[in-house]
Amino acid sequence: MKIEDYELLLKLNEVGTIRGTAKTILISQPAVTQRLKYIEDYFGEEIFIRTPKRLIPTPSGEIILNYAKKIIDVEKSLFNHLAMNQDEIQGTLSIACSSLISQRFLPVILGEYTEKFPKVTIDLVTGISEDIRRDHKNYHVCIIRGEKLKETKCIHLFADPLYIFDTEPFPNDRVKERPLISFNSDDSMHELVDQWLYHHQDHIKPLKMLTVDQIETCKQFMKQGIGMAVLPKSVSGSMMDEYPHLPLEVNGVPVTRDTWICFQEVARRLPQVDKFIDIMLAKTFLT
Template sequence: MKIDDYQLLVHLFENQTIRATARKVLISQPAITQRLKYIEEYFDVLIFLRTPKKLVLTAAGELIIEHAKQLLKEERAVHAQVAHSKGVVSGKLSLGVSSLVSQHYLPELLEAYTAIYPAVSIDLITGVSEEIRQAASDFHVCIVRGEPVKDHHYSQMFSDPLYLCDTKPIGGNETRPFIEFKTDSEFLKLIEGWLLNKKGLSIKRSIKVDQFETAKQLMKRGLGMTVLPQSILDPECRELPHLALEDHNHQLTRETWLCYQPRIRSLPQVDTFVRFAENKSWI
């Protein structure tokens, strides 16, 4: 059944004859008779009794006409809502975001974005960047650190220099605990390579935590040293001993990327969020 079939039933009910309905909808009488036959076969009931003067509704026909009127009313309501929504950015925005970005930057970003686009509904998943990359097809937009998402369009949000931080002078004779944290394998390799080549640094691996922020808080309380990105170094950390991670006099950094599939950007809520994020000053 098409919406036009329900509209035809209402026209037949209102005009009471096939002839009058044909004049109203500009369709031939045989064509209307054939469509009515199809509709009655679809419901497997007789909807109208054909009398010499007019069409008379059967009991089943009364139910079907009420259903047709309600359906057409709902159809008009949907059209009105769609017309009203034109020019209004709305819909669901699905985001997969690195834990570090979600902790330190995303709340402010989403607060500002939803203030401008209140009709947009936010779906958010946060986690390790590697997990977000693996599930990238589930999101409209991904914000990840390290490497961008393959087969996606991407733009760099910011570059994050890395530092080894401690409460005690770095490179002394004392063997210090090294506080490890959960992160992607690519970043672990970067740190491992730097530690392996750093001479005069004596560490022991005795603490492993869930994320950067936990490692930072343990480090600040003198429980060991850890590697932290510049973006989460608070004023207290900057006053503590810290050493830039360098390779051949080149500062090692952690890149942050905004990633999405180009076709997805045609959605207004995605396009506005991408432009909003790209125009933000992150550090």
């Protein structure tokens, strides 16, 4: 058994399908099926039950999956320990990052980082902040939006002001009634918008709520005149000059989304982690 075999088992369990796993790790579906059969033959046990919707671990499979996670954790720990004793920075850097930050800022940051430290392996997971909070102990560094992450060292990166955009003007003399488009985000984002709407119900009244999967889809729907959209300044760009908009404020205070970089203090003893945090803290995110 190779370490890649254990990684494949965990990925199959995470994704839930052979087809989805093959797409994620960029190899053919038959190759994944063949490798899984080899692993099951090796252990002499069926690891997953195949159902129409997803793979379900068998009782023996759950034991093997737990063992696989321990094997991978031990190997990562070994390489990180070795990296601490090397003059040249290497090892693995595991990052969990908010989808918005990973799309808007992280490519440039990781480009700079990998150019300086080409021997470091990047292990990146992106998603909404709520999911990252739940699994934060699995990563060296978490970059999240909203509230700070408890039980970690959190450093504030920037406050992202929110604006409401539309293709139609925001009148002062009557209530604006339009559909409101939102994108998949964590509850804290929706709570900020709901609170602002409550304080401005005499001026803005959403006729209905449309929810889409990603922020880019939300922007495009708004641009097509389907409805209003609340968007952070970090992804608004030229829209500020092209479309009617209002800043979200409550009692004269701007409504913002805070972005944090969070980590365990001990993680900074790893040179590859320490250097990444330094680059993040030196970055100017909003101008």
